[in-house]
Structures are given as C-alpha cells and as structure tokens.
Amino acid sequence: MWRIRMHGRGGQGIKTASQILGSAGFYSGFQAQDFPLYGAERRGAPVIAFTRISKDAILERGPISSPDIILIGDETLLNDPQSAPLCGAEPTTIIFVNSNHRPKELSQKFEVITANLTDLCLQRLNGRTIYSSALSAVGARLLGTIELEDLLQAVEDELPGVSSQMLKGNLDLAREVFEMVQPVAIPQRVEKALTAKPLVFPQHLPVVDGAPIILDPGNMALRKTGNWRVERPEIDYDHCNKCLICYARCPDGVISLAPDGRPEIDYDHCKGCLICAQECPGHFIKTVRETGIFP
C-alpha cells in the first residue's frame, strides 16, 4: 500500500487533490481511499488530506501518521507547528514541496524534491493558485504506477462544474506536471512487531480542571491565525491619509491605531482576507503573496 499525505491551506484545492489522486489510482486498477481533515475553520487555515492506493484491500481508515509520500502544496506551512507537515517522516519518506527554493534551504534533515507549481498554476489557471491538479499529478507521477490518461480522467471527474476553459487549463497543467516529475522508488516497509501501548488510568480532578471551564478568556490571541494568509495586505504609508476605513472594516479587529493615528496591521493575527485592500478608497493597501519559510 502507498500512503500519501497532502498539506496545504483551505482554498488551495488540497482535498480535491487527494480525490483526483484517489480516482486516478482507482482508474489504474488499484484499491483507493481518500479522506480530508480540517476543523471548523476556513480559507487559509491548514488542511490535510490523505490518499491510500493499494493492490489489496485497504484495512486502514482516518489520518496517515507514517506516510510514504508527503506532498506540501504551500511552503509557508513547513515550520507551522499546527500543520506539522513533516511529522511522521522517516529518512526514506518521499517529500515534495511546491517551492522556488533549493531543497537544502527547505530542510536540513530530509531530502526534499521541489518544483515551482505556483507559477505554473498562475499561468494555466488564469492567475489562480489552486493546486488540485498539479499536486495530484506530482503524486501520480512519483508513484510511477498511474497512467497519464487515468490522471486526466480523474481531473475531469473531480472538477465538475468548472468552465471548459478552466478544465482545459487544469488538464494541461496536470499533463505538464506529470511529464516534468520523475517516478521515484518507494521503499518497501518492514512491518515491526506490535508492542502494547502503555495505558494509564485516569485520575479524578477537581471540577475546575475536570470540566471544560475556561478561566482565562481572551486566549485566542495565542492562536496565531496570521499564518492562514496566502496574501498579505501592506499599507502604503506615503499615501495613507488615516481615513481609518480599513480599521472600521477589518472583520477580525486586527488593525489598530498607532499613537500618531496611523492604522497598523497585526500580522500575527491578520488572516489575509484583504477586505481592507478592497475598501481603501485610495487603493493605498497593496497585496503581496506570502512566500518563504517562516522560522
């Protein structure tokens, strides 16, 4: 069985990528299973999706903790503690990152394969960065056991309702990526003997700890939702006239006022909805794509 885990952000087509790969595997004559995992969050929040492809019946369900292949659609997630895309990786795990960086810049510990899917998507998909076709094509090709025609059929089947122009863009993109990537040898796993998990008997706690009581309200500040951003708003202070419409319109209240009356964006918590850029009457807020690896 091949276990493939994909990481990205809500809105980047990661769930669909896992489904395209699942269907492609199924059309190529394998057993297949795919499954997405995300919380009650939304666009920009980390998303994980899983595909299992096997010659035999798949007797596994749910998250994949030790993957054979990890496909990372968004390099900014590499060091994100919540997403933890390298969790469970072994030295033999095949790791792909959509990035312009050199592999050594991305990880000292692991061998990483890279390709710049973002630029390809921007070209082929009318300026959009939806990685479903590109990332599934990487997975299909790395496995080496999935036929191109099965992948293209899967792209078509898993993108119902898109315009014919967008479908053509996705098919071209999938073909291009498929031909760009080289198959890799996926090492056979050695099954380890099962060991028993050491269980503990729960201790009774006073109600203040035993019940889900939060005594410290306002702790959402600890949740750095800033890393949900795909694009960051940047205020051009040379032209900003402090009208404060951005301050009023920000749905997350992350624009505050500096002592001199300038609006300031709290990048730890700005989710990159870009409503401020839309609302700024003078168009003095520009949007910049987030790239790079956050330490």
Place this chain on the structure above:
Amino acid sequence: MKTQKKTMLTGNKAAAWGARMAGVEYVPAFPITPQTEIVETLAKWFADGTLQGKFTNMDSEHSMFMAAGSAGATGVRVFTASSSQGILHGMESLYTITGWRTPMVIVNVSRALATPITLEPDHNDVMSTRDCGLIQLHAETCQEVFDFVLMGYRIAEDPDVCLPVLVNLDGFYLSFTREPVLIPDEEEARNFLPLYKAMQPVFQASRPMARASAVFGGATYTSFKLQQDMACRNAEKCFNQAAQDFEKYFGRFYGPVEAFHLDDAEYVFVMSNSFATKGKSAVLKLRQQGIKAGLLKLRLFRPFPGEAIASALAGHAKVAVIDQNLAPGMGGITYPEIVTSLYSREDRPEKILSVIGGLGGKDMDDQDFMAIIEHLDKPDSGTPLYLYDEKDVSSFNRLQQIAKLKEALS
C-alpha cells in the same frame, strides 16, 4: 446479477445514492455536520428532477422527524438523516413515530455529544436512540452504507415490522472518506426493492383516521408496546430474508454479525462501525506474530441478535468488547448486552473485558489492540479498560494551562 457500476463515493454520498436507488418520494431535511452532504446531494437531485417527489427544509430535527413520520403515514417512501445533537433534539419525535409504526429509513452520521462540543465521531448519539424502537444497522464501509439503506426499506416496510430503520455510519472516518462503491442500475435496484405500496391503511383525504391515540389504564398501553417489541424482534427474520435476497441480486451477503478470523481465535475483539476495519487490520498483524486473534463485528444492533452473538463468541477464551461510547457511572453500553447474551452458555468465554476507546474521534491504532491483548492476559486487569495514555494526558494538560492561567499570555 447484472452490471453494477463501481464509483468512488464518500459514506455520505453512498447514503444519498441509497435513497436515490430506493426511489424515495419525500425527504424532510435539516443540516448538521458531518451529515449535511447527504441532504445537500438529495436536494440537488430533487431540484434537477433526478428524483421525483418533495424535499423540504425543516425548522428543526424535532419537526423533521414528525414530518417524516407523518409522510410515512400517507404511504410514501420517506428518507431523512441526522447526527449527534440533531438526533437528540429529535428524540421526542423518534419515540413518537416508532409508535405510529410508519416505515422509513433514517441515516445517522455518528458524532460525539456535547459537552465539550466536538464534530468528531463516537457512538453515544446512536446509542441514545437504542431504546426508541428503531431497527438499527451499523455500517463499516461506504458499500455497507449504500446496501443497508436499500435493505433497510425492505425491513422497514415488511408487514411484520412497519418501523423506521436507522442506518449508522461514523462521521469523518466514513462520512468524508471516499472508497469504491458498487451501485446497481435502477432497474436492478427496483427488482430487489419494488416501489413502495403501503400494506397498512394510509391517510387519504377521503378517509379520516387517527394514529397518535391516547390510552389510559396501562393495559392498552402495555398491549401496544408489546406489539411494538414483537414487531421489532420480527425484524431479525426480515433482515436475514432481505440479506438472502440481496445476495441473490447483488452478490454481497450480510449476516446480522460478521465473523473475521474467528474460528480458532483465542482473543476476540467485538466492534462495530468503521473502526472495525482497524480491528481487522490488527487481527491480521497479530496473527502474523503468532497471536490467534479474531473479530466479531456487530451489524444488526436492534433488534439485538443475542443468539447470533452468543453463538459466535461461545467457546472462545478471551473477549474484549470495544465500546466507542460511554455511559458515565456504568461504562460501555454494548458490553452488558453482550455479556447477558452469553450468560446461559456453559461454554461462555472465561474473560469478557469491557474496553472504552475512540471517544470524540480519538483514533485507535495497532498498539491499542496489543494493549487490549495484554490486558486480556492479565488476571487482575480492571474493567472497563480505557484506551487512554500519557500522550493524551499531556496534550490535555497543555490545553488546561492555556485555559486556566493568565501567565499563558505573557
């Protein structure tokens, strides 16, 4: 057996396809995670004319189940779905409509109950509907979801039953998991499940009647309740008949329980729903290292197939009943039912361990199953055994620190 098309479907989509292939005529709906995809899919099919009949968005699950029962009383084929807090909100209606004795299929997508609130699965929601008088079928795979919806109508509409059938599937682990599912063509489905023709009097404008009668004095109430009990018990025979027919038409056979590597098993896990797949995988790995393990999967949960369960478990030395539910102050909910079914058997297992795991979506892995084996071998292991470890304690403590301490922010 004619052509069946194999398609990648989520558990939710498989449920919707089951309703579609049953030719349902009325769907009252109310959305709830992780069930919404079912009613969303059906809404689309009613809107584009794929399904003929009526889809109605209701104002709550309480009125949804009332509408389902009322529509069933007019003699149309009814389908609805819910989950978790939703099915609890409809609880009063569930008891009410089973007493009306109108057939339908309800899909429940299991999700753990508040408080604390979560979206992830366990079985306290479906177990809370255990005593409503519903027939219950629990699905392990997306294929079983589809098949049980079709079989469900055969059972629900049988003149000896006339009760709602609930098909259960796990949220996330099945509801959002896609795997290959065989879907027959409509003609083939219709051969197994003809269009619905009520075998009991139904509401018609020309023929007034009442179904929700009030009775006093106890004897009449008792009589009706005993009838309901017998109808529910009849469903085991109907399940077995439907399963035989199903195999004839579609080539897949379903017993009320499924035995997996049980014959020579010294250790048996009793499980239900999608985590049974994990149990089966563990059984194969345990056997590779010389441990004779087996698994008994519960499919028909109401009526409780006590004979089938006892016959499958009798003669095996050590049994662990894994409940993904918790009755506080008591333990696992299926455990006492299984122990009761074995009580009169002389060759009952020497040890039957109650295990609580998988609460609120907590995953279960091979090491958990190995821990259960270890505890089955311990003469003094307490019961129930909680699948709970140091890692769980430390992640709980980490969140508690944030919830309790002002210093956490500084």
